[in-house]
Amino acid sequence: MTKILLVEDNEMNRDMLSRRLQRKGYDVAMAVDGEEGVAMAVSEAPDLILMDMSLPVLNGWDATRRIKADPALARIPVIALTAHAMASDREQALAAGCDSYETKPIDLPQLLEKIESLLRRA
Amino acid sequence: MITHQIHDPRTTALAERVRAEVGPTADAILAAVAALAAAPSAGALAEEIHQINVAAHLLAEMVRTCRPELDEGGIEAAHSRLRHDLRTPLVALKGYGELSLEVAADEGLDDVSAALGPLLERVAEVMVAIERALPATSQAMDAEGDGEDDCGGGPRPVSYPAGRVLVADDSQANRDVLVQYLSREGHEVVAVGDGLAAIEAVFERPFDVVLLDMIMPGMNGDEVLKAMKADSRLRSLPVIMISALDALDSIVRCIEAGAEDYLAKPFNRVLLRARIGACLEKKRLREIELSYLQAVENELTLAREVQQSILPKAFPNRHALAGHGLMDPAREIGGDFYDFFALEGGRVGIAVGDVSGKGVPAAVYMAMVRTQLRATAQFGLSPADCLSRLNEHLSADNPRCMFVSLFYGIIDCAAGTFTYANGGHNPPAFLPAGGGVEWIKGTNDLLVGVMPGMSYHDARLTLAPGDSLFIYTDGVVEAIDPAEAEFGKQRLAEVLAATAEAPPAILCDGVLAAVRAFEAGRPHSDDLTCVAVRFLGGA
Amino acid sequence: MQQQPGLTAPSTQDSAIMQIAVARQEDIAIVTVSGRLSSAMADQFQDRLMAELDDNPKALVVDFADLRFITSSGLRTLIVAAKRGSSEGYRVHLCGMAQAIHEVFEVSGLLRIFVVHSSLDEAMAAVNGG
Numbered sequence: 001m002t003k004i005l006l007v008e009d010n011e012m013n014r015d016m017l018s019r020r021l022q023r024k025g026y027d028v029a030m031a032v033d034g035e036e037g038v039a040m041a042v043s044e045a046p047d048l049i050l051m052d053m054s055l056p057v058l059n060g061w062d063a064t065r066r067i068k069a070d071p072a073l074a075r076i077p078v079i080a081l082t083a084h085a086m087a088s089d090r091e092q093a094l095a096a097g098c099d100s101y102e103t104k105p106i107d108l109p110q111l112l113e114k115i116e117s118l119l120r121r122a
Numbered sequence: 123m124i125t126h127q128i129h130d131p132r133t134t135a136l137a138e139r140v141r142a143e144v145g146p147t148a149d150a151i152l153a154a155v156a157a158l159a160a161a162p163s164a165g166a167l168a169e170e171i172h173q174i175n176v177a178a179h180l181l182a183e184m185v186r187t188c189r190p191e192l193d194e195g196g197i198e199a200a201h202s203r204l205r206h207d208l209r210t211p212l213v214a215l216k217g218y219g220e221l222s223l224e225v226a227a228d229e230g231l232d233d234v235s236a237a238l239g240p241l242l243e244r245v246a247e248v249m250v251a252i253e254r255a256l257p258a259t260s261q262a263m264d265a266e267g268d269g270e271d272d273c274g275g276g277p278r279p280v281s282y283p284a285g286r287v288l289v290a291d292d293s294q295a296n297r298d299v300l301v302q303y304l305s306r307e308g309h310e311v312v313a314v315g316d317g318l319a320a321i322e323a324v325f326e327r328p329f330d331v332v333l334l335d336m337i338m339p340g341m342n343g344d345e346v347l348k349a350m351k352a353d354s355r356l357r358s359l360p361v362i363m364i365s366a367l368d369a370l371d372s373i374v375r376c377i378e379a380g381a382e383d384y385l386a387k388p389f390n391r392v393l394l395r396a397r398i399g400a401c402l403e404k405k406r407l408r409e410i411e412l413s414y415l416q417a418v419e420n421e422l423t424l425a426r427e428v429q430q431s432i433l434p435k436a437f438p439n440r441h442a443l444a445g446h447g448l449m450d451p452a453r454e455i456g457g458d459f460y461d462f463f464a465l466e467g468g469r470v471g472i473a474v475g476d477v478s479g480k481g482v483p484a485a486v487y488m489a490m491v492r493t494q495l496r497a498t499a500q501f502g503l504s505p506a507d508c509l510s511r512l513n514e515h516l517s518a519d520n521p522r523c524m525f526v527s528l529f530y531g532i533i534d535c536a537a538g539t540f541t542y543a544n545g546g547h548n549p550p551a552f553l554p555a556g557g558g559v560e561w562i563k564g565t566n567d568l569l570v571g572v573m574p575g576m577s578y579h580d581a582r583l584t585l586a587p588g589d590s591l592f593i594y595t596d597g598v599v600e601a602i603d604p605a606e607a608e609f610g611k612q613r614l615a616e617v618l619a620a621t622a623e624a625p626p627a628i629l630c631d632g633v634l635a636a637v638r639a640f641e642a643g644r645p646h647s648d649d650l651t652c653v654a655v656r657f658l659g660g661a
Numbered sequence: 662m663q664q665q666p667g668l669t670a671p672s673t674q675d676s677a678i679m680q681i682a683v684a685r686q687e688d689i690a691i692v693t694v695s696g697r698l699s700s701a702m703a704d705q706f707q708d709r710l711m712a713e714l715d716d717n718p719k720a721l722v723v724d725f726a727d728l729r730f731i732t733s734s735g736l737r738t739l740i741v742a743a744k745r746g747s748s749e750g751y752r753v754h755l756c757g758m759a760q761a762i763h764e765v766f767e768v769s770g771l772l773r774i775f776v777v778h779s780s781l782d783e784a785m786a787a788v789n790g791g
Contacts, residue, residue, distance in 0.1 A: 525737070525740070
């Protein structure tokens with residue numbers, strides 16, 4: 001079963017997105033800040049990470065940089081989730097090493113397509 | 123303590139726009155949520171519906187109380203903050219809405235599904251409304267880095283036309299930045315390092331817009347600008363000045379000297395893109411305008427050709443008669459015409475007419491009048507009977523209420539007579555062989571084509587050898603001099619008296635020359651027509 | 662008793678171009694036009710004239726008191742009014758023509774379709790007494 005790590009500090013968003021992903025048949029692990037996200041990337045060995053960008057403790061950009069800097073984790077695709085819908089966010093996310101980018105509110109079919117295409121590539 | 127309460131009209135406008143664009147849909151969402159909560163099986167999704175309800179109220183509240191504040195980030199920052207804030211409740215609205223729909227479908231809660239459909243439609247609408255109320259900066263920026271895949275999710279960027287851009291800047295670094303950026307936008311870019319090279323470039327090849335650095339070695343940007351604006355071929359080529367922000371005075375001078383806009387250093391790519399785009403768009407519109415004017419001009423040329431093509435090439439060959447006609451058109455076509463044609467028994471028909479109105483309609487109507495007159499004349503009718511018939515035809519179906527002043531006469535060379543009818547045309551001149559000018563009495567019949575059932579009357583002159591007729595349109599007597607005085611019948615009579623002995627062609631040319639001298643170089647405001655006929659007798 | 666038409670705001674400030682004033686006396690529409698009734702102004706004149714006729718007056722009186730110039734487009738406008746009048750059962754009365762303007766109407770044969778009076782008083786008397 002494909003395991004997705006969802007790093008999101010907002011409880012409501014976490015609940016909603018995790019339930020929708022589970023309904024689609026994914027195994028979902030959850031972290032509530034960047035620090036925990038990096039730790040769980042190691043411990044849970046997910047197939048893919050959904051990373052909110054504005055996270056407490058360690059923000060999403062730095063968390064992604066840490067993951068991508070670790071040779072053992074670098075191959076895990078990371079999709080950035082941001083609320084801004086602005087190109088500068090997207091550029092920053094891609095510069096931090098994210099493989100793709102989604103704007104909130106999430107368009108689920110589009111997100112699923114990105115997840116599947118990144119998983120195929122991996 | 124000093125507080126800075128900034129009441130900027132731009133933030134007020136922003137708030138009003140948000141309320142106007144987003145407000146109604148936000149309220150519609152509230153109504154849809156209420157309908158959802160009232161669904162009989164709503165209890166099965168109580169928690170989700172609660173989240174949806176909270177988010178819907180938050181959105182409506184934010185729109186109602188929206189008061190953007192300005193900080194050091196300026197209006198653009200206020201704009202994107204607002205956009206971000208308004209999108210936040212949509213995460214729960216859309217997310218829980220769609221999740222609930224999935225659950226309701228799985229569990230067969232049809233009433234909940236039915237209530238969720240309209241809600242999700244309103245949510246999609248409100249996202250569009252937010253994009254409409256708060257676009258611009260985010261749109262321009264979305265264009266950047268939109269390279270490898272197409273999943274931005276935001277609105278598509280405004281597309282500007284691509285063009286040929288000349289960049290003149292002495293700094294290699296600035297040139298590199300501009301060339302790289304503009305090429306990425308799809309423009310064809312040429313870069314030069316000084317003013318003289320810029321001048322050479324604009325004279326050598328076509329550009330759509332020029333970016334000129336203000337300070338360059340050899341020749342400054344403002345001097346290049348002046349040289350361009352002084353040349354008629356380059357005057358309309360838009361120029362954007364590049365300058366340091368502190369050089370505001372010189373920017374103002376350049377805009378007065380004809381520069382389209384300016385760009386401050388260091389370059390803001392969004393502004394650069396927008397200004398180049400605006401210049402190219404303006405140029406495109408100017409070209410459309412020019413091509414439209416060209417089309418109008420072509421149509422006038424066509425009308426002028428129609429008008430010229432129906433005039434007779436030569437006067438009918440009769441031993442007893444000499445005749446000549448000329449028509450000098452106004453720029454806008456007045457609808458004048460003249461005609462000569464041979465009739466049975468050695469007679470010759472002569473007509474001069476002036477159609478009401480101007481331009482293509484007048485030219486077309488004139489062609490019709492001329493054709494109908496020629497056709498009618500062949501039945502051996504008198505001039506008055508011809509005009510009556512023509513009047514019935516023309517006034518029968520005439521929604522535009524056009525008409526023609528028409529003088530038509532027949533010279534019978536054997537009998538030495540001139541029989542004529544006058545449908546509202548100004549009286550021609552009779553020039554007896556012995557000298558003098560007389561106005562040929564009108565029959566005071568109505569303009570042709572005005573009303574059916576009007577009667578026209580014949581009148582007759584007896585011609586002696588050497589007698590001449592001069593028929594003209596009001597373009598002659600209503601020509602005006604620079605002081606707005608009219609040429610008038612008196613001046614016409616003087617010219618005719620002085621040239622009465624000359625052959626018809628000379629007579630016509632003499633009148634035209636006198637009118638032109640009177641107008642002192644100003645163009646006619648109406649067509650000008652002269653026809654002269656001399657009876658030689660001895661037939 | 663005579664009454665000058667009450668002037669409404671002139672359509673243009675420049676008397677050299679054209680001015681139109683409109684007045685009503687009971688069921689009679691009085692349109693005063695002065696200056697130059699050129700081709701460029703004819704549409705404007707026609708609009709005012711037609712607006713008056715839309716109110717179904719008993720008669721239309723056009724006062725040419727200070728008209729100095731008229732083109733064929735200007736004549737056309739009056740012809741349109743006359744045709745409309747003949748289908749709706751009234752005639753168009755003209756008055757106050759300068760000699761040059763009268764000559765234009767005479768030459769064009771238009772005196773046959775309009776009723777012409779020397780002054781506004783005379784025109785009003787004819788319309789009311791008619």
